[in-house]
Amino acid sequence: MPRWLHDMGLDAYEYSLTKGVRLKEGTAREIGEQAAKWGITMSVHAPYYINLASKEEEGRRKSIQYIYSTMEAAEWFGANRVIFHPGSAGTDREAAMETAKITLSQALEKCSSFIAKGIHLCPETMGKQSQLGSLKEVLELCKLDSALMPTIDFGHLHALNQGNIQSCQDYADILDTIENALGKERGRHFHVHFSRIEYTKAGEKKHHTYSETEYGPDFDPLALLLAERELDIIIICESSGMMAEDAAELKRIYQEKLHLFN
Numbered sequence: 001m002p003r004w005l006h007d008m009g010l011d012a013y014e015y016s017l018t019k020g021v022r023l024k025e026g027t028a029r030e031i032g033e034q035a036a037k038w039g040i041t042m043s044v045h046a047p048y049y050i051n052l053a054s055k056e057e058e059g060r061r062k063s064i065q066y067i068y069s070t071m072e073a074a075e076w077f078g079a080n081r082v083i084f085h086p087g088s089a090g091t092d093r094e095a096a097m098e099t100a101k102i103t104l105s106q107a108l109e110k111c112s113s114f115i116a117k118g119i120h121l122c123p124e125t126m127g128k129q130s131q132l133g134s135l136k137e138v139l140e141l142c143k144l145d146s147a148l149m150p151t152i153d154f155g156h157l158h159a160l161n162q163g164n165i166q167s168c169q170d171y172a173d174i175l176d177t178i179e180n181a182l183g184k185e186r187g188r189h190f191h192v193h194f195s196r197i198e199y200t201k202a203g204e205k206k207h208h209t210y211s212e213t214e215y216g217p218d219f220d221p222l223a224l225l226l227a228e229r230e231l232d233i234i235i236i237c238e239s240s241g242m243m244a245e246d247a248a249e250l251k252r253i254y255q256e257k258l259h260l261f262n
Helices: 002-007 025-037 057-077 093-110 135-142 154-160 168-188 220-229 243-261
Strands: 012-016 041-045 081-084 120-123 151-153 191-194 196-200 203-208 234-237
Touching (some): 002 025, 012 234, 041 057, 057 081, 057 093, 081 191, 093 120, 093 135, 120 135, 135 168, 151 154, 154 191, 154 203, 168 220, 220 243, 234 243
Parallel strands (some): 012 041, 041 081, 081 120, 151 191, 191 234
Antiparallel strands (some): 196 203
């Protein structure tokens, strides 16, 4: 896989452990070694089962363990970012956020040995109204500790807010909000997911390919801002069925914008 990605002109890969941490240490280390050899920066996506705001103590305990196990796997891979979904908003969003912050603080404490090695926990912005993970909520979680780095899924934000990312200014507002909340360092170094997304009133419905331009958001305005502001971020493409091909297209667009400032 790492050599194939390299041959595609790509330099980042997010290993999915969304259905559980079931791989062996030796396998992870072998993949990590190949990734390093071919210049591929790795991140790891934690299980979907995580719910920091679970009303059940056992659910919160398991969520902490899922995070710990994924952090351990990230160390095996040589990855320095673990991406996770914060959980359900339930019937009381404010109470859910308070519970999530307590659970995340406990996870940070349990994972302190991995954090000391430079592995970041990266809560993701979500695309459905029923989930915790608005931009404001993710930034609020990230304020708990400098080891927390936001994963900004622009497709999710576009869907959550009913298609509100249309212009360069819309993207600029998001980037400015991140920097104002977390400071210049984390405002320049964060994680990104990108894809075009179909949505309903409830939010995210379906991921699409980048060529399906009837769905948003468009990458060009974001690429221009990333190049202009010299942001040092990792972008993972989440297009439906064409992740690598569309990732190569996103990279081409970004490099095109870079030339405007060189």
